[in-house]
Amino acid sequence: MFDFFAAAVCLWAAAYHTPPGALVLGAIAKLTDTRTNARPLLAYYSGGVYESQTIDTPAELLDLPQPGLLAAIPQGPAIGRGVFATLKKGTVEQRKLANALATRYSIDLSLLDDPSRGPELCGVMIARAQADLGSEDAAVADFAAQRARSENRALELQVLAQQLPPSERAAVDSASRALTLGTAYALAWPVPSRTRVSSPFGYRDHPTLGRQQLHTGVDLAVAEGTEVHATSGGVVRRASEDGVNGRVVIIDHGRGVSTAYCHNSRLRVVTGQTINAGDVISDSGNTGRSTGPHLHYQLELAHQAMDPFLFKSAHSVDALVLAPKPPPPAIVPAVLPKRPNPKLLDALKVSGLDPTVVDGGLHEPDRQSPPHATEF
Amino acid sequence: MATPSAPALTRISSFFGYFRWLFMPLGLMALIAVGVHAAADTVDDRLLWLVQGLDAWMDGHFARVDALQRWVDRIGSRETTLIARALTLVWELLADGVLLLPLLGYREAAPSAFKRETWRTLLQRLNQQPTPMRLIRPIVTGIFALAGAYAIARMVDGALFISLRAGVAPDAIAQPLARAIAFLAFLHVSIALGWRAVLRALQHADSACTPVAAAATAAERLALLSGQKKPTRAKSPWTVGLVGSAIAVPLALAALLDALPLWSFFR
């Protein structure tokens, strides 16, 4: 009889926690014409916690008052904004989770929804939970945190989620959305924040194909050789060159957030390198499918390209970029030809304000793009 | 009052005993499947790095040819992640195929003529002819059994803690209680099912390595009976099952490295 229980427990675990189990459950559901709560097969691997999400752009957050004191928004308040934005979407599980946390830290439940106080209070709540439990991720799954700590594993949601029973699926989903958004809110800007945008994010008319095409990032008109800063810490997932993106750096910030920096003239990092927020990762340039010196900056949440400006609203000044840094690099003269090309000198003089400069990185070139300043 | 309950218990236990032929092989398969998945889950990140490196390398070459440039755009981070996950999934399913199918042949109540087909005789033959399959399969199965038992215990811990805490017991009680029960579950699953899976893997390897000429041995007939062994097999016992082992061994190493933090029960 004890053997039976052992076998039953094994079957339960295999059915809900392995792809073969999902296959079997799916087949049974099909045969009996019922529904199953088995996840998609590929979501059974660690990163699936973040990547099974579709992130809605939290446009309503743009109207929020800025935390004026904070330059680059610190991680805690940023996560608070992420939690707030997810609460707005209002799944019951997320709400329950947030209410439980709020009650524990004596925060007025009714204020959590308040557009002016909510993000800040969510931030306070997460910060306290972090102090208690060791990580922001742990705040959303505090039980699992104790266990993960005893295993000496990172207190990351994707680790914690493995320790939770299937019934907690919805809570994990909303927590992952909050953490993804929060991580995106904590991003700084790769170049001085007043840099002109020569081509914004979004659909634009393609001059030759005559159809709309998505521009998956923003083109920032910077002179060749401008230092490009990592907008947050992470691991370099790619530092390579190809004919489309030119010399490109892609950084994985974790929690389903990654940023790409295309058309650089020189890369200063290598694949696999761990970097901190604000580190210089490259010198901008005009490599790849590009019509002039600029930086194509791209933000992806759960592999979905997003307008970086939606997450820039949190920053009032370019603190990260203007933080104490070595004087302007000697790289600009170095890339000039022996007899300076007058056109290039012009471009340098106006310091990247030429609105016709756009790129072909991750999209087709578009010379008719109007000058566009999307600065907030 | 204890006497009337005793026959009831016996009846229940004989009821379960009657279905052992069904739930024991299924339980063994489930245990190993959980272990294999725990290992595969730790491998997928490494595969992702490989695929991304390959993608970066291919982008560098494709982009030189105009006609191929579209592929640079098309294979993005979503695609590389999907490819890496799909590869992991295929690997996991292959390993499942290699290790799980033999477990289907698990039989406890062998006819008395085969009774002496035990650990002792199996290990004797392993000692006489330590072929890769005889050595590797039981060890790999054992590792996955432990990793599976550990993952299952962790799930028991989580489910128990969350239901205990829902108004029944304060954290101070629920936490150690859930963990103690989870540890018992780990021991129980590894002892009740783990060693049986290892024994069955050894049996299967043994019968696969036994030449056809010796078909009169008990193991051979047992294997024939359970449908595990096709009567015609002329392969050398030293090379048999190498492909399957090559699929399973890296995953077992990953399980050993990353999926078996046993000490965590005692922290």
Ligand SMILES: [Zn+2]
């Ligand atoms: Zn662009």
